[in-house]
Amino acid sequence: xxxxxxxxxxxxxxxxxxxxxxxxxxxxxxxxxxxxxxxxxxxxxxxxxxxxxxxxxxxxxxxxxxxxxxxxxxxxxxxxxxxxxxxxxxxxxxxxxxxxxxxxxxxxxxxxxxxxxxxxxxxxxxxxxxxxxxxxxxxxxxxxxxxxxxxxxxxxxxxxxxxxxxxxxxxxxxxxxxxxxxxxxxxxxxxxxxxxxxxxxxxxxxxxxxxxxxxxxxxxxxxxxxxxx
Amino acid sequence: xxxxxxxxxxxxxxxxxxxxxxxxxxxxxxxxxxxxxxxxxxxxxxxxxxxxxxxxxxxxxxxxxxxxxxxxxxxxxxxxxxxxxxxxxxxxxxxxxxxxxxxxxxxxxxxxxxxxxxxxxxxxxxxxxxxxxxxxxxxxxxxxxxxxxxxxxxxxxxxxxxxxxxxxxxxxxxxxxxxxxxxxxxxxxxxxxxxxxxxxxx
Numbered sequence: 001x002x003x004x005x006x007x008x009x010x011x012x013x014x015x016x017x018x019x020x021x022x023x024x025x026x027x028x029x030x031x032x033x034x035x036x037x038x039x040x041x042x043x044x045x046x047x048x049x050x051x052x053x054x055x056x057x058x059x060x061x062x063x064x065x066x067x068x069x070x071x072x073x074x075x076x077x078x079x080x081x082x083x084x085x086x087x088x089x090x091x092x093x094x095x096x097x098x099x100x101x102x103x104x105x106x107x108x109x110x111x112x113x114x115x116x117x118x119x120x121x122x123x124x125x126x127x128x129x130x131x132x133x134x135x136x137x138x139x140x141x142x143x144x145x146x147x148x149x150x151x152x153x154x155x156x157x158x159x160x161x162x163x164x165x166x167x168x169x170x171x172x173x174x175x176x177x178x179x180x181x182x183x184x185x186x187x188x189x190x191x192x193x194x195x196x197x198x199x200x201x202x203x204x205x206x207x208x209x210x211x212x213x214x215x216x217x218x219x220x221x222x223x224x225x226x227x228x229x
Numbered sequence: 230x231x232x233x234x235x236x237x238x239x240x241x242x243x244x245x246x247x248x249x250x251x252x253x254x255x256x257x258x259x260x261x262x263x264x265x266x267x268x269x270x271x272x273x274x275x276x277x278x279x280x281x282x283x284x285x286x287x288x289x290x291x292x293x294x295x296x297x298x299x300x301x302x303x304x305x306x307x308x309x310x311x312x313x314x315x316x317x318x319x320x321x322x323x324x325x326x327x328x329x330x331x332x333x334x335x336x337x338x339x340x341x342x343x344x345x346x347x348x349x350x351x352x353x354x355x356x357x358x359x360x361x362x363x364x365x366x367x368x369x370x371x372x373x374x375x376x377x378x379x380x381x382x383x384x385x386x387x388x389x390x391x392x393x394x395x396x397x398x399x400x401x402x403x404x405x406x407x408x409x410x411x412x413x414x415x416x417x418x419x420x421x422x423x424x425x426x427x428x429x430x431x
Binding site for chain 2: 024025028029031032035036040043059062063066081083086087089090091093094095097098100104107108110111114178180181182183184197198199200202205207208209210211212213216229
């Protein structure tokens with residue numbers, strides 16, 4: 001469904017706006033903005049955020065078209081377009097830029113998934129945030145890791161010390177996101193109610209830049225009223 | 230493993246520059262070219278000597294091939310920078326409203342399009358340097374106000390934030406933890422006091 005998002009939007013544009021080229025361009029730019037935002041959010045947030053299915057699908061499908069275009073045009077030496085060399089340089093540069101963003105986004109997520117595996121597996125909410133591929137990766141990685149630990153040393157330990165998610169004794173073995181991690185934010189939408197940080201009340205002004213703990217603005221990050229920077 | 234450790238704390242300067250290169254800039258093409266469809270943008274048809282807005286990374290490719298000149302932003306000249314410096318000096322408690330990527334953008338200009346600047350690059354460079362140092366002093370002074378709850382830093386650029394991030398995040402995190410310990414202890418004391426009161430009542 002998500003793969004056809006462009007088409008659906010284009011159809012819709014055709015009906016209401018005959019000049020739909022412009023709108024598709026706008027959509028492309030919005031997607032770039034969004035990808036950059038979710039990339040930085042993911043980099044700076046202590047928790048794992050929701051995977052951006054539709055956005056990533058849209059960009060990947062355009063990316064595939066572009067790769068096809070490059071292949072077609074670099075084989076065809078008799079190409080009549082005199083600018084084709086420069087165009088290919090531009091297209092390949094952009095491809096590299098988009099690839100970089102996508103890779104960094106996915107790798108950031110993987111590093112969090114690795115670190116927080118046990119925690120994520122205990123929470124339905126967090127499992128929902130993974131993409132299908134990420135879930136498969138996490139399960140396989142966890143399985144191999146447990147097996148490795150068992151073979152290396154766990155099976156020689158007393159049985160009550162063998163678990164990896166021991167919460168007894170007041171200290172949990174499960175690594176949680178550091179909810180109070182200080183983060184830099186920029187407020188992008190008007191926020192009416194003031195927020196409580198510790199025992200202080202803070203009003204978030206639009207376009208303001210603040211440094212405060214993540215837990216205080218978590219919900220605003222989720223609905224993108226503030227972005228992390 | 231999937232993400233190098235130093236990238237977990239902050240964005241690298243290269244990554245900040247990368248973000249700046251995504252932003253739009255006005256160019257004056259010396260070359261005509263048909264429109265170009267990209268993944269994250271469409272570049273309209275270029276016409277020689279017609280100003281047009283394009284992403285900065287694209288402008289830099291054309292510039293390297295001497296196919297365009299880049300129009301400097303309206304603050305990157307001697308007069309404006311002097312004004313910004315003045316307001317930086319008079320308004321000691323806030324940062325002047327330079328764009329959020331002024332440092333990155335001016336660096337890119339000095340390295341790739343110095344000949345498109347309207348004033349002598351060396352002079353602009355030293356002005357930028359002065360501004361940077363002045364603002365850094367302000368940042369450091371502002372940091373003395375740091376507490377466990379929050380800090381407002383309007384108009385600070387991403388590069389400037391990145392410079393202080395590792396230190397500030399660490400300190401504020403520690404303060405938050407200390408505060409929590411203190412609050413918990415006070416709560417416990419109160420509970421104990423109440424217990425004692427109860428004893429007296431009996």
